[in-house]
Amino acid sequence: MPLQGKVIGMLAQQIVNGITIGSIYALIALGLTIVYGVLKILHIAHAGVYAMGAYLGLWAYRFIPNLFLAMIVAMALSGVSGIVIERFLYKSMLDKSRIVPLIASIGLFIAMEEAFRIISGPYVKAFPVHFRQKPWIFGSVRISAPQMLVFGVTIALLVLLWWVISKTRMGKALRAVSMDREMADALGVATERIISLSFFISSALAGAAGVLVGVFYNSVYPTMGDIPAYKALAIIVLGGMGSIPGTILGAFLVGISETFLIGFVNIPLPRDALAFIVMIAVLMFRPYGLLGKE
Amino acid sequence: MKKWLLGSLIGALVVCLGIGTLFAAPIKIGFFAPLTGFAAADGTSAKNAVMLAVEEVNKSGGLNGNPVKLIVYDDRDNPKESVAIANKLIEKDKVIAVVSGSYSTPTRVTAPIFNKAGIPMVAGYAVDPSITKAGPYIFRNGFLGEIEGKAAGEVAVNLLKAKTLALFTIDNDFGRALSRGFHARAKKFGGKVVYEHAFAIGTKDFSAMLTKVKGLSPDLLFISGYYEEAALAVKQARELGLTCKILGEEGFDSPKFLELAGDAAEGVVITTNLNRDDPRPFVQDFIKQYKAKYGMEPDMVGASSYDAFMIVANAIRKAGTNPKAIRDAIASTKNFDGLTGLIKHFNKIGEVMKPVQVQVVKNGAFHYYGVISDPEIITPPEK
């Protein structure tokens, strides 16, 4: 194959790789940004819900041989746990200083990880899914079945989210609450229910991401939430805290940068630091994030 | 009168029993490993193996008639905790020897402490070179990175006949040492390294690097790393359509690697410590007992820690309970039959000299592929 063709092929493959990672980041970070939008809380335990989703998916898959159904079960249960966290924890902290829910969230995250380890063991668990679909090959670009799964689920969920937020009354109420909670309350919006709803959506998305990661990397383990915890924060900041399109953009930006930097430059980058570096770089030009508002 | 006689008889019996228990005083050996936290899997594996060793020793009457008591601490792979643990083992528990079932950081932080206190320590699998340099009381049962790297290079070029080579090196001292040894040996016999990339621990996604490698079509890909990264790299490599031979090292040596990589692990060759097909019965017994007791296959970490303990036990058998004498006995260990091979001896600074096992994954399990015992490769450096 001529050199240009090879290079373009490799570039295209790297883009595919980057979008795959970006999709997963998007699903995780979206939940975080929605919670922040509504409650102005940095919900670090979100990463714990993500890991829990992976475990739930693994467990459900044992009884339900269909991966999609297992994922829906995991998403539903994760969503419910999100509501539980909101009701029993954050609700009572809304009027306190910012540090309080932050530390509570961190404590919860630590406790969740340990709970996973104690219940399920410290070892990495496999999530073996047999894909019958053969990989798609366009020239030297190869999209494997797991990658197709990630793309498919992400697109489906993003479309669903977009539809809920912009086309339904619930979605409008959610946007109102994000903009100004007190005002929305005064205008008669059922703020409490909307808050619970937003937690449900966020946690369900995280659960889905957990299952996808578990399947894609064939590994589920107690500390799998560590890196997403930090990275998702950097992503929502660089995308614009509370902005859904900004977060999606930020997620893909980080995913593709990571892939390109590693694919084309020979530095062993600590991937967590990279997300923060990109974040700082973006903040220098746009102090409220890519699509953030005042 | 009779009562007085009975009383003194009972008294004498009690005294005798008391003295008797003094003589059957348990032999206290210290052990630390990461039992909770992210490194819990390896630490637990090491602990399980060493507990098995302790049971075996005690079942056959203990050491010189005295039972062995293993004092276990969890260091969470945290240097601060391990310093506290070391001081505890020395001052409070008063152990006469220590086995490290932990990673490099806790081992190397505590090595000078044990050395200063005159308590011998044998490290099971920690790889940092500075550990044994802490002093004459510190020994290591595992391979130095550079030696294993040289062995890997030998396997790549001379056993697997690969000419063009790619490397994924884990970005820590062990990985770098492996790389150095690999380069040196491979170059000597005409191998050519066409790509090398270092990756951080915890990397989950190798697609970028693998795409690069695919474009270069080398004969062999040498990956250094622990089983999580290894399994992911191998799996993603096969998914991406990479068909070259894959060579790994002791980090791959775990049933977890096989589980996580699935079919992709087939045909992968590794340099390591434990030969599953080892004809020696006590090796097969260990594998069977471990599986029976813990429900999973043993791995390199467990086998190395087991051997480290047995080396200490053996030394105590020969030299008694004086730490300095134990230290001397360990240093003069020769041709010790360990799980991890025939341990020839420990050199001047406490590094072990033993052959490198080469295993291949066939039908989902590790099997014998070869062994490297060329002294040119396996002799550890003297300083």
Next chain:
Amino acid sequence: MTVSITIGIYVILAISLNIITGYAGQISLGHAAFFGIGAYASGMLATRLGAPFFICLPFAIVVTGIVGAILGIPCLRVREDFLAITTMGINFVVQAVFLYVPFFGGALGISNIPLPSLNGVEMTKSVYLVMVVLFVLIAIVIDGWLTRSWTGLALASIREDETAAEMSGVNLTRFKVIAFVLGSAMAGLAGGLYAHFMSFISAQDFGFPESIVILSMVVFGGIGTLRGPIIGAIILGVAPEFFRPILDYRTLLYGAMLVVLMRFQPQGLLGIDSFIIRNVKRLWKKETVVNEISA
């Protein structure tokens, strides 16, 4: 002995973080970075240039203070939530620098940092402990002076309501930077003490989890008070030793404790208007009343 020295170092760290987060109200999730900078500065000066301890320590304090000032200035222009994440980011970047820039020793870190010695005689652990206690007392004195000074007053006004403070003529940036510099310099002191005591330091000692440990000590005891961080550091520092028997559940309990604490007693055990303090005050009042009646 080891435990006492470690607790002493953590007391200093907790007090230093309290100055930034408790007094000035600036959420810092990356305090371990300053701890690390102090440790590396002191350790490297000792091992690379062979400087004696009593030069390394002030060096560490000064270097960390300067870095605190440099990092503090852009940090402080940023809004509260951004500040939390930015300080976290600083922690990661600083840690990455220590880990990847070979000048700092890489993954192996710095080793063989000597104990301080006078005329060739190495300090014993007990003497080191005395020295640490001395520094703890100095930290407490500085803290006490701070709260009673004009600076302390200004910080309190900033903490309560930034906009109002600004309107009253308080130069926000100046005082925030002062708090940052003071807090980070003190953390640098703790870092130096840590380095010479442990004799080995590496990047993994100073990551985000470490920042959380320090923050939870401050919060546990009572943020914004002097007694809070001290008690928090002592209790949380000693706790691991008592919890060794239930080894496996230690970390779980730690996380649960943070959750429960924040849920029911967010001002900390001995914080302003906490359960314990209120009851102590009540008992105290009762006693005084009884005394007056009987007098």
